[in-house]
Amino acid sequence: MGQTKTSFRWKLAGLMFFISFISYMDRVNLSVATPTIMQELGFTKMDMGFIQTAFFVGYAFMQIPGGIMSEFWGHRRVLAIAATWWSAFTVLTGACSNFTSFVLARSLFGIGEGPMAPAFGRFIYRWFNNNEKGRASSFMLSGVFFGPVVGPTLTILLMMNFGWRSVFIIFGGVGLLLAALWYYLAKDTPHDSKFTNAAEADYIEEGLMAGSDKKELAPWRAFLGSSQFWAIGIQYFITDYIMYVFLAWLPLYLIEAQNFSLQKMGIAASFPWAALCIVTATCGYISDKLVASGVSRHKSRTLFGILGLIICCITLYLGAVATVPWLNVLWLTISLGSLGFTFNASWAACLDIGGKFAGSITGWMNFWGNMGGIAAPVATAWVATNYGWQAAILTTAASAVIGIVAWLAVKPDRPLVLKENNNLEKIA
Template sequence: MKKTNFRWFMAVLIFLITFMSYMDRVNLSVATPTIMQEFGFTKVDMGFLQTAFFVGYALMQIPGGMMAEYFGQRISSTVAVTWWSVFTALTACASNFTSFAIIRALFGLGEGPIFPAMNNFIYRWFNRAEKATASSFMLSGAFVGPVFGPAVTVGLMLAFGWRSVFVIFGVAGLVLALAWWFLAKNDPRQSPFVNEAEADHIENGMVIADAKAPKEIAPWGCFISSTQFWAIGLQYFITDYIMYVFLAWLPLYLMEAQGFSLAKMGIAASFPWAALCVVTFFTGYVSDKLIAAGVSKHKARTFFGATGLMLSGAALYMAAVAASPSMNVMWLTISLGSLGFTFNASWAASMDIGGKFCGTVSGWMNFWGNIGGVVAPVVTAWIATHYGWQAAILVTAFSAVLGVVCWVAVKPDKEIVIKR
């Protein structure tokens, strides 16, 4: 029987959902100059509004992963996309700092479960030699969002005002939630679009849990005592810290420090995110090919993870000391693009070391990543306000060293030992 390939259609749907999730995030940073002018907010105020999102988002990482394991990816993802789309639209109704902060925090709670749940879906729906490539769809969707986000958001703002942006993307998110509910299944064998040959291919070499077996809760005692568990979380704290400096402040940085107009900023801000998307796809494909050729997961994932952070930090340093705006954008593009090596390695490694509890492990990893998201906007705003943008960029660049050290301890070729 010729196998169907419906799993790759679902990979495209995952791409669209994570694309929307990051479009919804980047919209606020692009609208920041207009919102600051209308409401009289300072850079520190806007930093706290970004942090409000990340507080809610970080708090739901671990519960989101556990819910995906216990209730299934279908319902947890549908609820998450619906929730955050509603609060995206409600952002247009905010009228002061307090209402902005409350709406952004609730928006963050809705987005929290989506990446752990999607990672759990990939673990169950893709062959072991396809997981890094499938992760690339999830991550690249997220990173394509900021590629188009600045230009699309600026266009909508100039045509209809900043509030229209949040309403339009909120409605689009609800459409994707409906599509996921009808097409996604917790088990590929339950899907009418997956034939037996495709299901056999997916499950080749995979240990499938008995559907009638009692639901298991992640063994937190074993996880907390694992060096791997802490290492993958801490390296992701650094990785996301660097990325969220770009997400929160790149548009304003290009306008204030490099002298770009609003229209030119919308174009320039897309280059680093485009590079990140391309490198993420490339890494997933090459990583799966290396492992299929017999290279150990430890070598493949660790090499990409550590190398990405080293290149990102070095390029960010060069951006800070660049002599012209064009050179600055080039080095920023190389810096954020290099993180594609690390992002792909991180999510693939969370499946490698987490196994059937990869939702919990990836939730833990993304929790620490988004603690970086909580810290990055405010710390960067404070440093930029008191010491200038160059100092803020240099501090971000040197943080990469800690992440490189952590990668040595991740050891993706070994699942975390579960003691019964």
């Protein structure tokens, strides 16, 4: 009788969910506290836009290096150091008192969070069977998107009782504890873990490319000549751009454009993120089931990616022209929720085409996504300041068209690195 395999990989997936959750709480807390910080310190929308952008500059800068480091030094060490770094600067955000200190703290915070996504990409590649990667990715993404679900309400509760500075101190402390837990539990390979048995480790590594643990630099010159390499970056620029418009400005938009009170805003702002969290988790399960049943990765990834952006574009427009505040929230909820199709497809496709260089490919994709994060706060602030909130939402909706076109060039059935019979590698 064969050995019954353990399921420790899913416990690590749960830990990945909580780390992702805390990392996004650390981000969304600033946007929720924005009205209070603006009032207390006299900042303008443009000031807050630049402070938000400072994070994304540091974050985007570390995406590709984070992927390379994860492949050379392992996801265990890289993520533990990154989480310790970003948690320390989350705490220091609570001590900021002027524009310069905010910009410095948030840019260094972004540098710390930068390696997280590439390290998780490498972790998913090494710890999950080929038929589980969509679901595993959904744990990370659901954690990311669950932060803004509870973030507004929890942050406002803490702000009302202890002040806005307490929010950053508390969540930074939790992040430090999770960093230590990850380092203790998450070995670089399943065979190195005392919590997995041979049956689980062997199952995870079924179909794994030979030499996956060999430390080598990804063939970047060849990657840069691939159209799908550029396409997966461009579509993610648009997807993240839209998402970061919500992350950076939804609370203030609901207060200024829809006349919500601070308490009602906390509730209303959580609905779009709850929808995104639910759709992302559901899509991960469905996508893996489709692949396991023989449906091509093109259909289960690319078509999902395009579908999400189409729905997002239409419902953002409907939200922008809605005249009833809670109807506006409904359309915005459907709009952000629909991006769950695209986010899950993006990460699953990234692992499909990246193979053993999953860390580098996810770093590349997330680099472009966070170039969208750099653009979103300031661009949206400029449009809203000069032309109003409706124009800002309509501009965001129009950007989805670029992402839809880019998805047509993403071909998850064609990995960037193929293994030939003579054991040499080539770029697809």
